[in-house]
Amino acid sequence: MSAALAMTSPDASYLASLNPPQRAAVEALDGPVLVLAGAGTGKTRVLTTRLAHLLISRRVSPYEILAVTFTNKAAGEMRERVAHLIGASVEGWWLGTFHALAARILRRHAEVVGLHDNFTILDADDQLRLIKQLMDGSGIDDQRFPAKAVLGIIQKWKDRGEEPERVTGGGEGKILTLYRAYQDRLKTLNAADFGDLLLHNLTIFRTRPEILAQYQQRFKYILVDEYQDTNVGQYLWLRLLAQGARNICCVGDDDQSIYGWRGAEVGNILKFEQDFPGAQIIRLEQNYRSTGHILGAAGGLIARNRERLGKTLWTAAEEGEKVQVRGLWDSEEEARWVGDEIEAAQRKGIPAAQIAILVRASFQTREFEERLLTLGIPYRVIGGPRFYERQEIRDALAYLRVLHQGADDLAFERILNTPKRGIGPATVQQLHTAARALGVPLFEAIARLVETEDLKPKVRSTLRGLIEDFLRWRNQLQTIAHPQVAGMVLDESGYTTMWQQDKSPEAPGRLENLKELISAMAEFDTLAAFLEHVSLVMEQVEGAGNEAVTLMTLHAAKGLEFDVVFLPGWEEGIFPSSRSLDESGERALQEERRLAYVGLTRARKKAYVGYTARRRIHGQWEDALPSRFVAELPKEHIMSETSRGMFADGYGRWATNSGYGSGFGERTNFSYNPPARAVSVTRRAQAYSSGQRVFHDKFGYGTVTQVDGDKLTISFDHSAAKQVMAAFVAPADGE
DNA sequence: GAGGTGGCGACCGAG
């Protein structure tokens, strides 16, 4: 590090604002470095400054730096910040996600693994269809191994960097055979799935040392973000590339490793020192994001995990408000609670964009959406059904894929009979058989078949027309701009007409989406570039949602921060998720706990944790127990309250005659230490009138001054007048 | 070959 310091120019003002460990992390340019960056400790700042520092102090060409992230969002942010810092474009840099960078390398050497450089990248949907096709008649018991499970096993192998010949971990012989068949099939389709992007890179590096050497020499410095989320394959990829210059800097936080389910190995970060001997370890522990109470609550929780490298976050900020933990009757009440607290926060001047609701699983967003809709609070859901996953978009893309890459049977099959052309499963089967017999892609096989007498006349002329159309469109691609060609394809194929004639209410929206797709294409120079973007980025086209509350999963929230964060659904089975626990037990529990830690540490000023006694699952009301994580939150950092009549506290005064919401029927007993009298409390809509004395859990006693449906305006004795939902007050009885 | 219906399992997570 002293060498690096010596080289630092005195006018390196960008270094001045860093704290000592941050500065150390930026300046340790030589050899392997592991930066353990706790939540909110300025990790992105360190990464970008380090990149700028490399360019400025070492005069390294940007093309000699490999900077890897996990998400497109992180890559985009880094790009933007570095460009801003050095005042130049980062176009063409080796800065991107593992998948994007691996795809770039693979396109250059595709022939080594038997692909062409215009190979298609398949998404999960295509993969599953392919597996299903291969499983038909493979003799695999699809009860015991549904296609999804088989795909899961294959993906695990790929995540570990194991080609079929390399598979070690025991496993079913039949599934291994299927893995081989699957890989062969992908090759015929001139396609790669996500796992292949990395895996083929490994194959290329392993079998062609001269190619590896070329990249080893090129990348003088390697920078890795979110190292705790790397899987074995990614680790091997990095290690091979780093063997050249040996200057690799990995930034990560073992406490935020939440991707074990997709093969991430916390082990990678835990054994960094062994993997890269002589590694420097730098800890960033000063948190600049959250208040003391939020940090204390999160820290107490994560301390329950074993197998940590250990960090102690601290903050110079004030203690702030305690984390509010709230027990509620059911998920509907939970949604009302969150909605009301959001309104309260907004009244205090917190903008909607600074408020987030973070859930464990995406289906949990629905009830909140409904509530926010009712309250008229703008919101946006991140990670919902994505633009590129919509039916009409996938169909349109299938046309474009066939156009670009004729061997893409999966795409071709998708649109063979879309719009309806009278080509049913029987014909498709016949075409497949022919293609297999000829050993050529579907498109090619059909082109040949229509010249024979093997097909029924009607089918034959239909297919002949389709093939001719594609050949024509492909020709036009030479002379006409690709967005225009895309428009022609959709119109001339009858696809646009199909939706125009569709009477369903969604049809107009779909046509809109298709227009949007075509206009999005204009941003790319070539059809190939556009398709690459789509398969790698798959980004959601975000509505104008700057002033909106954010609803998303905890996974999607990593790396983000908000003033106010709601963490609902802290119930056993939901969070920690019983599915995870069933799959991998203690390991999974620790990962779930890290997820809770990630959730809490997203909050700057205030965090809320909610749990309910009853929740609708699969449309059925089911009883729930508070998550063990609730009990693990250190008492001194939380403020706990429960809805009236629920648990020991709050019970008694409120068990009867509680003025809860409306239309609720009989409730079954709640089994978590229920007070006897709380059993089967029937809650009815309580009518209030102006002048009536009431009690509110938070604001205390007050007098109703106005009634507007279930919204009351109350003049509180010890607090300003407020609008409150009737559900949240009770008639004052024991003053 | 198309379209309708009823039963059943899912609802975990990213590129």
Next chain:
DNA sequence: TCGCCACCTC
């Protein structure tokens, strides 16, 4: 509750 798939009918 919802969406998918198997099965049915025309």
